Amino acid sequence: MKFSKRFLFALFAILMLVVVGCSSNSSTEQDNDTDSDSTDNETNENDENSAGGELKVALPAQPSIIDPHVTTETVTSTSTKPVFETLVVTNEDRQPVPYLAEKIDVTDDNKTYTFHLRQGIKFHNGQEMTAEDVAASMNRWRVNATGAKVVIGDDEFTVVDDYTVELTLSKPSSLVPSLIATERLAAIMPKELVEEAGENPVSEIIGTGPFKFENWLQDQYIHLTKNEDYVPFDEPIDGLAGKREALVDDIYLYFVSDTSTRMAGLQTGEYDIDASIANQNLAQIQNAENLQEYIEPAGNLTLYFNKKDGVFADVNMRQAVSAALDIGEIMQAAYSEEDLYALSHSYIHENYPDWYSEAGQEFYNQNDPEKAKEWLEKAGYNGETIRFLTTRDYEEYYNAAVVIQEQLKNIDVEVELEVVDWATLLDRRSDPAQWELFISGFSVKPQPVGLLPLDKEYAGWTEDDKIEELKEVIQTASLEEAQAAWDELQAYAWGEYVPVVLLGFYNQVTGTNDKVEGYITDNGQPIFWNVKKLD
Incomplete structure (x- = not known):
């Protein structure tokens, strides 16, 4: 083959x-000697x-x-x-x-x-x-x-x-x-x-x-x-x-x-x-006649659940949050300009067609408070305070967290923002006793191997036998078999296990004169x- x-x-x-x-x-210190063939030097010098x-x-x-x-x-x-x-x-x-x-x-x-x-x-x-x-x-x-x-x-x-x-x-x-x-x-x-x-x-x-x-x-x-x-x-x-x-x-x-x-x-x-280019400077570069912006997907904004300890060890609680969120409002608050983000349910960006998957999209951006309340009832939620780790070192994370807090308040879930510097957040998120929710990003990945939301060692602790079995198939099977396993895994992640809630892709902007x-x-x-x- x-x-x-x-x-x-x-x-x-x-x-x-x-x-x-x-x-x-x-x-x-450069060596000024060169023993290149004269023909090659002539080619370089005459290159139009x-x-x-x-x-x-x-x-x-x-x-x-x-x-x-x-x-x-x-x-x-x-x-x-x-x-x-x-x-x-x-x-x-x-x-x-x-x-x-x-x-x-x-x-x-x-x-x-x-x-x-x-x-x-x-x-x-x-x-x-x-x-x-x-x-x-x-x-x-x-x-x-x-x-x-x-x-x-x-x-x-x-x-x-x-x-x-x-x-x-x-x-x-x-x-x-x-x-x-x-x-x-x-x-x-x-x-x-x-x-x-x-x-x-x-x-x-x-x-x-x-x-x-x-x-x-x-x-x-x-x-x-x-x-x-x-x-x-x-x-x-x-x-x-x-x-x-x-x-x-x-x-x-x-x-x-x-x-x-x-x-x-x-x-x-x-x-x-x-x-x-800073987000707040996007309009400035777009309106300048002598400048050009370049916008490309750079990562995925993601809401992480602590699945090891606390209320989100219960999948019904994770389903409740997934059902409640108006993701369009969250991403708008985080990035302001529509050019700076894209709504997407896929763990892999559509730029990588081998691994982009439509699976699970019906569970994305549900914005259904009544359905969320049904999941809360199944979970037996009793008004426990949920600690949401966030930081103003990355303003987009903080802005998204504020909107999520308000949306969960609308379904009677008590959320307390714990605003710390980024170094402290990194330290605390490694301890399951210190948080229930946090937001972070993971960079664009061209294939499913190494995705942090599915890593059992990464904060959030995605430990599930079916996910591990499907990951093994993805890593070892032929491309066609691996793609089928990935579709199954993404559908399972969105519809049943809910390891995280993917919010969407954020874009990186660079500029030239x-x-x-x-x-x-x-x-x-x-x-x-x-x-x-x-x-």
């Missing part, structure tokens, strides 16, 4: 250009798409570390995607397709994946990428990425030959390519750096991408420079797949926490890109290759 039907159209089109030449060292200049980006926060294997920080991924490349990426249709892997073979039982690597790929230190580097990098990635830990577990990527890596699973799964493309950043690094680092961050930031890491000036910026020796794949741009070019000489990623400062800088040209051309985003994260800075 071939890899997956969704790969066939991409695999036959993937041809390889041999990457030649060496790049300079990716430390803070070459633009040059500086791209100045305002980020809302500074990363704590910039090794994407060992952190889930979005700002780390944003900062390092131009530097590191991966075996698999997603195309315009959100399907996983090979990238640093030229092709992928999969056995009929979905247990053995063979990755045939592109040859001639060079790291920024001039070293050629081989299977040794890929296996080391992927084994480091798999012990940190949540979904990979579930599906791959202790199974290892092994070297077959210089340009072939193999993964043989203890349990079959069709999800491996999707996980590599979307779970954390499965960055390929030199083997020596991976082995030296172990569980610690790597000592140098060296990848194979169109940009090199130059330096990080604490509390000010990260500086990336064009990889002059990078040879793009001669393939059409297709989402994150295909041709990647460094069309600017330098990228400066400035750390600018104040939303007004970022917006003002975007308007004046101090910044070319604002990586996080009119000097930026070719900009796209990936789940709300800016992408910097193929971006030109106009004069």
Whole structure:
């Protein structure tokens, strides 16, 4: 059996250009020597798409570390995607397709994946990428990425030959390519750096991408420079797949926490890109002639029940809340502008059609107080006070909680908001004795593995035999069987078990000025290759 039907159209089109030449060292001091082939240098110099200049980006926060294997920080991924490349990426249709892997073979039982690597790929230190580097990098990635830990577990990527890596699973799964493309950043690094680092961050930031890491000036910026020796794949741009070019000489990623400062800088040209437009500034950017907004789903706002202790250990109480809520009113209060959210019952966004499911939608946004009261009677609710943990550190969480409190009051449920800072909320929610409800978000997931609302270890404690059985099928069955199991699980979650109440998707807004051309985003994260800075 071939890899997956969704790969066939991409695999036959993937041809390889041999990457030649060496790049300079990716430390803070550049090596000025180069021994690249003169033909390649001439090609880069004569490329009609070459633009040059500086791209100045305002980020809302500074990363704590910039090794994407060992952190889930979005700002780390944003900062390092131009530097590191991966075996698999997603195309315009959100399907996983090979990238640093030229092709992928999969056995009929979905247990053995063979990755045939592109040859001639060079790291920024001039070293050629081989299977040794890929296996080391992927084994480091798999012990940190949540979904990979579930599906791959202790199974290892092994070297077959210089340009072939193999993964043989203890349990079959069709999800491996999707996980590599979307779970954390499965960055390929030199083997020596991976082995030296172990569980610690790597000592140098060296990848194979169109940009090199130059330096990080604490509390000010990260500086990336064009990889002059990078040879793009001669393939059409297709989402994150295909041709990647460094069309600017330098990228400066400035750390600018104040939303007004970022917006003002975007308007004046101090910044070319604002990586996080504040909700209250959406109308301002939409009305500006020289600015462009980009809106993309980034996560799901979710109401969590404490199912271990207290009143919500009774499913009838959870059903009562689900029946009572007017979700449209809640999302409007949280995000104000309709462009900033979408009502949806699905755990997986419709952008990912393999896993988007219509199942359970009849139980979404019921807004039926009378039905809710019937569930309360079944639960034997006697007016117990429900502690609702919330925070003003994320104003959307607080605003949603206020509306939920009022709606539950309308069915005679006593809710007390406990407003704390975010750090305190994180601490308290781990203790089932300290809360009954809280609101949080989970990022857009392209497949069901690793969803927090269905995790028995995550706050809320979704411990249910049927859910665990269906999760096992999803993780190990063929794609068609897994999709059927996912439909069944989502229908069961909404209609019977009610682990949470999904409220809807929230959007991430980024913005550019009119000097930026070719900009796209990936789940709300800016992408910097193929971006030109106009004069």
